[in-house]
Amino acid sequence: MQRTRNIALCLAAGAFVSSVCTVVPAVAVPGSPACKDVTLSWAGGTAKTGGGSDRQETARVQIKNSGDHTCSLLGAPSVMLTTNGAPETLSQQSGGTSVSLGPGRTAKFTITFLGDSGKSGNEIIRPDQAVVTLPGGTVKTLTWQWGSVTRQEAASYPGNFVSPIT
Template identity: 35%
Template sequence: MTAKLTRAVRCTAAVLAVIAVGAGATACDSSSGSTSSKAGGWSGLQGGSQEKAQAAGDSMKNVKKMAEKGSRTDAVNLASTASTASTTGAESKRCHTGELTFNWGGPHGGAPDMQADYQQMATVRLANSGNRTCTLHGFPGVRLISTTGETWDLPRSSDKPSTMTLSPGDDTSMVSMNILPLPNAMKGPKPFKVSQVLITPPDETTHVTLKWPYGGAVLDQSGATRPGTFVNPIGIG
């Protein structure tokens, strides 16, 4: 009885360690106390050959690297530029939500491959639809809403923001999100099927709601400390 209890504790600790980095689901072999990947990593591997096990291990390492590459668990849209926006001049120049239009697509109009087994990028181009020149600086707030009504406030990357200046009509800025798709063939990990995306520009309190146009699902890491899905600061589009 004692030996079985000890193995169960070791197994539970191993599973929690995997979940903490959002690496996917695992299963425990109660007879040996070891953990094995039900999903086979992001390569969708099946079977137990040494080559497949090595590939699964490499895939899992890639997931951890992608997650560690960037995310802080800041709130949805803290005043990321409070020191800048605190001055009267910065406040008067800031782009307001109502002065911007939001359209899916990056510099080259690319769309994320939602069946890929590696990190993708989804981008929203911002255009100044007002009649004055304004600036954007910092992180947007991004909230994903699933087809079942669940919400996920994306954490921020570790990238440093820079100031973007938009003249009337300019569309040279964008919101970019690194996302970790969950291919249809991948069984085990929980999918987050995105239906809508709420975007709040830096230092604003009102948002726009965009319909998610790409289908598929992302790996549900909404409770992870360093998920592979996160938002970057406003950048050049």
């Protein structure tokens, strides 16, 4: 938000003072370092290995600070399910509070998705990975083990989404 405001101010001021305007990069939580040294792992939920459900399922993801400094996260990560075909980008729920992770500490978020056991064609995706981008830009990949997922990117009320980090 600060970056957008700075750009707008620079543009409003015109070329006249453009040499003194700078753009402030966004950070995960103001005044706190983003979490870069982390490991991700599956941590429960209603989803079963191999899938086979035609219901909305949940898969919890644990984030562990594997570094030696405290870091912070705010909001929901970006999650893209990938396969040989077109990927499915999951919606992000808004909100959340700042989560501070000391060395060795953990936080979690939930991936909610519509499982699929019988459809074929363009309405499903058979993911092999979940590519997670944490607030602050750290990217990690998890092997998807929950079976097929019904595509929801074009839905008015998507059934595939990611919760804020807690």
